[in-house]
Amino acid sequence: MHHEEPFKDRNVSENSAYYYVDIEAYPETGWDKFKQVVKRTFSGELFVGLWVVLREMIKFDIHTVQYPKEKLPIGPRYRAVHKLLRLWESGYERCIGCGLCEKICISDCIRMDTRIDENSRKEVTEYSINLGRCIFCGYCAEVCPELAIVHGPRYENASEQRAHFVIKDDMLTPLDLLKAGEQAEYPGFGAIIPGSDASVKKTPLAY
Amino acid sequence: MDVAFIIETIVKIVVILLIFSALAGFGTYFERKVLAFMQRRLGPMHVGPYGLLQIAADGIKLFTKEDIVPQNVVKPIFKIAPVITAATAFMAAAAIPFWPQFTVMGYTVHPIVADINVGILYVLGVMAIGLYGPLLGGMASANKWSLISAARSAAIFISYEVITGLSLLAPLMMVGSLSLIDINNYQAGGIGNWIVWSQPVAFILFWIAAFAETGRTPFHLVANDHEIIDGFGTEYSGMRWGLFFIGEYANMFFISFVMAIIFLGGFGDGTIAGAIQLILKVAFFFFFFLWTRAAWPDVRPDQLMWLCWKVLMPIAVLNVIVTGIVMMF
Ligand code: SF4
Numbered sequence: 001m002h003h004e005e006p007f008k009d010r011n012v013s014e015n016s017a018y019y020y021v022d023i024e025a026y027p028e029t030g031w032d033k034f035k036q037v038v039k040r041t042f043s044g045e046l047f048v049g050l051w052v053v054l055r056e057m058i059k060f061d062i063h064t065v066q067y068p069k070e071k072l073p074i075g076p077r078y079r080a081v082h083k084l085l086r087l088w089e090s091g092y093e094r095c096i097g098c099g100l101c102e103k104i105c106i107s108d109c110i111r112m113d114t115r116i117d118e119n120s121r122k123e124v125t126e127y128s129i130n131l132g133r134c135i136f137c138g139y140c141a142e143v144c145p146e147l148a149i150v151h152g153p154r155y156e157n158a159s160e161q162r163a164h165f166v167i168k169d170d171m172l173t174p175l176d177l178l179k180a181g182e183q184a185e186y187p188g189f190g191a192i193i194p195g196s197d198a199s200v201k202k203t204p205l206a207y
Numbered sequence: 208m209d210v211a212f213i214i215e216t217i218v219k220i221v222v223i224l225l226i227f228s229a230l231a232g233f234g235t236y237f238e239r240k241v242l243a244f245m246q247r248r249l250g251p252m253h254v255g256p257y258g259l260l261q262i263a264a265d266g267i268k269l270f271t272k273e274d275i276v277p278q279n280v281v282k283p284i285f286k287i288a289p290v291i292t293a294a295t296a297f298m299a300a301a302a303i304p305f306w307p308q309f310t311v312m313g314y315t316v317h318p319i320v321a322d323i324n325v326g327i328l329y330v331l332g333v334m335a336i337g338l339y340g341p342l343l344g345g346m347a348s349a350n351k352w353s354l355i356s357a358a359r360s361a362a363i364f365i366s367y368e369v370i371t372g373l374s375l376l377a378p379l380m381m382v383g384s385l386s387l388i389d390i391n392n393y394q395a396g397g398i399g400n401w402i403v404w405s406q407p408v409a410f411i412l413f414w415i416a417a418f419a420e421t422g423r424t425p426f427h428l429v430a431n432d433h434e435i436i437d438g439f440g441t442e443y444s445g446m447r448w449g450l451f452f453i454g455e456y457a458n459m460f461f462i463s464f465v466m467a468i469i470f471l472g473g474f475g476d477g478t479i480a481g482a483i484q485l486i487l488k489v490a491f492f493f494f495f496f497l498w499t500r501a502a503w504p505d506v507r508p509d510q511l512m513w514l515c516w517k518v519l520m521p522i523a524v525l526n527v528i529v530t531g532i533v534m535m536f
């Protein structure tokens with residue numbers, strides 16, 4: 001799924017496809033203006049315009065995406081509604097309740113509650129994101145040390161209730177889906193970039 | 208005046224009203240589709256097959272929408288303005304022969320409401336009265352965009368009346384009659400007899416003026432969405448706005464008929480083939496209105512005035528003089 005777009009040099013330079021448009025000098029005298037009008041009238045520019053649109057109509061190369069029926073693919077690092085993931089092996093929640101996401105969130109919209117459970121493990125009892133305030137900046141996913149909170153690809157978040165999508169039960173991968181192996185470990189925002197092992201280098205110790 | 212004549216006339220009026228109101232609806236559908244295809248879109252698709260029922264949806268919407276009369280408008284004038292536009296558009300249709308005469312069960316039907324001897328003068332005159340729709344509607348709206356639009360429409364319509372009148376003068380001198388049926392019969396000999404060949408300049412001028420008269424795209428400044436919202440229609444809603452709309456589209460159809468009859472031979476010798484040709488010519492002119500809307504930019508009001516008074520009017524006058532000289536010798 002990982003793919004890199006080649007870098008497009010959008011600066012104007014000799015070997016780019018972009019160039020400055022020639023702008024003719026503005027007419028100064030009345031005679032110049034008249035000549036410009038005559039030239040524009042008889043140079044057939046109007047008919048070029050007519051031809052271009054007619055050609056497009058005949059080619060019938062329609063670019064409309066009929067949205068609810070057809071959808072455009074979204075980028076793998078698209079930042080849509082969050083998901084809380086589980087550990088593959090044990091099914092435990094990945095979130096360790098460190099609170100970093102809550103701390104970094106610039107809209108202050110993450111709210112969580114934790115407690116120490118019977119095994120002296122920190123357990124997250126409440127975790128909610130107020131999507132009405134979230135600006136989908138992705139900081140929470142970026143900062144999470146456990147890859148627990150990520151941005152999913154679901155951008156259609158219309159619902160009957162504001163509270164939908166935002167509480168922990170809505171975001172957390174359900175256990176049955178996890179068992180069925182359906183937790184999407186996509187290379188989304190906050191996830192490890194595929195092939196990142198190869199790019200790990202030893203920390204240089206010698207100065 | 209016998210009863211049969213009155214009944215026949217009323218039937219004709221009702222038929223014309225119904226057909227062209229419906230055509231105005233279909234006109235919007237075609238416009239949206241043609242524009243969409245030219246811009247690589249699909250246009251209306253969801254209401255009915257290929258969006259065909261969109262017209263019905265629009266109609267229902269317009270009819271059931273709340274009729275808002277804003278607080279500060281001049282109410283009687285505000286209310287009457289759309290009616291003027293729609294009514295004059297249809298009144299102009301009275302002198303247009305839409306079809307050659309035909310015989311149904313031994314009864315000869317003339318598909319023209321009134322073959323008056325000043326036909327074209329009447330058509331242009333009544334269409335010119337249509338100016339009062341945008342003008343009064345815009346002035347009564349208590350809205351600055353509407354006011355600008357009213358001023359523009361007054362300036363444009365009056366200026367371009369000059370062009371329509373002068374450009375038509377030359378063909379009329381050749382025909383020697385103002386009746387559209389006489390003009391049509393003058394060209395009955397076939398393509399070679401079409402007035403467009405002897406009066407190409409007049410044809411182009413009239414065509415250009417037709418765009419100004421109907422307020423279509425290169426000259427769409429009376430209701431230019433991106434600068435003055437909907438111009439005179441800004442404060443209107445529901446069916447009042449719909450009347451403006453019907454008037455505009457009916458006008459486009461009627462002016463297409465007029466152009467086809469005066470310059471392109473109309474229905475020719477009056478056979479079925481000629482009648483079908485007339486429909487095709489009108490369809491082409493109507494399509495051209497939509498086509499230019501996709502292709503051409505709008506001109507500024509001052510450019511429009513410049514074009515009218517400094518370019519088109521001198522050419523029209525020259526055309527009349529040259530025609531007169533040629534006819535004299
Ligand atoms: S995406 Fe940004 S705003 Fe939204 S919860 Fe995360 S950190 Fe907060």
Ligand code: SF4
Nearest residue numbers: 095096098099101144
């Ligand atoms: S940063 Fe990650 S692990 Fe820490 S509380 Fe947030 S979701 Fe849980």
